[in-house]
Amino acid sequence: MTDAALQQSPTIVPFGVNRTLLWGMTSLERLRRIAAAQGLSMADHSPGPCLRVDLGYAFDPQWLRWAAAHPGQAVTRGGIPVIAHVRKEDPGLEALSRIAQETSEIENVALRKRERPFIERLTPETVPAIERASYAGAYKGVTDILTKYLWPEWAYHLTRLAARWRLTPNMVTGISAIFCLIATLAFFRGFYWIGLATGLFMMILDTVDGKLARCTITSSKWGNIFDHGMDLVHPPFWWWGWGVGLYYYGRPLPEDVFLWCMAAILGGYVIQRLIEGAFITLFGIHIHVWRRFDSWFRLITARRNPNMPILLAFLMIGRPDWGLEAVAIWTILSLLVHVVQLVQALMVRARGGEVRSWLG
Missing domain, CATH: 1.20.120.1760 (CDP-alcohol phosphotransferase transmembrane (TM) domain)
Known part of the structure; x- marks a missing residue:
């Protein structure tokens, strides 16, 4: 994690609406729990660095931790930014460098190995597959x-x-x-x-x-x-x-x-x-x-x-x-x-x- 990230943790700013339940939780409630577990705060907006998270998607909590440690980068699925670490000086999502979930691996710190955690669009039809993916993870x-x-x-x-x-x-x-x-x-x-x-x-x-x-x-x-x-x-x-x-x-x-x-x-x-x-x-x-x-x-x-x-x-x-x-x-x-x-x-x-x- 960079010195700037250490000095000020990004605030999570969710956007979008999704009422589909995953493991009995809405996308917003699941994000709140992940944020709390990782010691991050949530707000409707932030004047400082923030993690913009699309509620239309479900993802492995590792991606939020990774994004918090990589300012100026956005994790995408199908070319769409799902989690973006926007710095105060960034003009918008378009200015961020992008990492595609489909082709990228990150380190699982707990297991000390590299893997590709899931990110999937959350709809009623995709819930069974996402629950299997999160269970396997x-x-x-x-x-x-x-x-x-x-x-x-x-x-x-x-x-x-x-x-x-x-x-x-x-x-x-x-x-x-x-x-x-x-x-x-x-x-x-x-x-x-x-x-x-x-x-x-x-x-x-x-x-x-x-x-x-x-x-x-x-x-x-x-x-x-x-x-x-x-x-x-x-x-x-x-x-x-x-x-x-x-x-x-x-x-x-x-x-x-x-x-x-x-x-x-x-x-x-x-x-x-x-x-x-x-x-x-x-x-x-x-x-x-x-x-x-x-x-x-x-x-x-x-x-x-x-x-x-x-x-x-x-x-x-x-x-x-x-x-x-x-x-x-x-x-x-x-x-x-x-x-x-x-x-x-x-x-x-x-x-x-x-x-x-x-x-x-």
């Missing part, structure tokens, strides 16, 4: 195999329903917490099929609440704490509950084996999380976006979602005890991979190299 660049391949479509339709019913992301997280508790209790009593079913629905809702927050621009500090806090805390209780439930199921592990499994799973889970945090602190990126292999391994590394298919597979042959042992072994192997990743990154830095995302 809300997905993480790197995630686990279930979230990436199994339930994006399920979560998409549930996210649309939640928006239509005006549920907030925190409401969805609250419902998710109820299913999480039911799954935990079921595991402790050996009701594994009930636990897996409710756990599956909880995991889908865990995707829905984040996507709903991003699509409806309603992320909040408390919501992030609630969601991520629950994600961090509950998995160890599931694995412990699975182990205790083996007694009720009729396949209890010997005490020493049970304790070994718990130590491996719980200890490995905590240490993996610490390594991931250390990697971010040391290198400024997630460990899973460093190299192509690291992103691939994120699909299957020992986290809640990849562990659940392992438990399911062994439950299907009537050996949930073997499932717990398999999760323990996989956790130790995943931990070793994380240790090697961290050591390799430290060696790259020690040799004067740069650790940066392969997605960039």
Whole structure:
């Protein structure tokens, strides 16, 4: 961002009228939420620098952030200026340099990669396509195999329903917490099929609440704490509950084996999380976006979602005890991979190299 832009942030000046609803919001309301999330003000006019935004279009919030950092430029769709950063000295839109959305890529700062966010004319006919585009844009660049391949479509339709019913992301997280508790209790009593079913629905809702927050621009500090806090805390209780439930199921592990499994799973889970945090602190990126292999391994590394298919597979042959042992072994192997990743990154830095995302 230029010095002038830093000294005075542009004011958003919307123009046009559009009553078509996107994720339950008008174009103007959606713009207000995006502006608030990015710390920008809105007004009917501005004597200073401003971002003129055409309400006839819907766009990824990244474009507003990009335009705010590029005075004297206009982002176009089909040759029509959609977002224009007009400086005080600019005589009008005609004097601005133009960047075409159809052929341009910008950096996604959060994911540290370049991409082409959407801009589309907002009409009742284009709403389904735009909602799919904004939903796809809300997905993480790197995630686990279930979230990436199994339930994006399920979560998409549930996210649309939640928006239509005006549920907030925190409401969805609250419902998710109820299913999480039911799954935990079921595991402790050996009701594994009930636990897996409710756990599956909880995991889908865990995707829905984040996507709903991003699509409806309603992320909040408390919501992030609630969601991520629950994600961090509950998995160890599931694995412990699975182990205790083996007694009720009729396949209890010997005490020493049970304790070994718990130590491996719980200890490995905590240490993996610490390594991931250390990697971010040391290198400024997630460990899973460093190299192509690291992103691939994120699909299957020992986290809640990849562990659940392992438990399911062994439950299907009537050996949930073997499932717990398999999760323990996989956790130790995943931990070793994380240790090697961290050591390799430290060696790259020690040799004067740069650790940066392969997605960039």
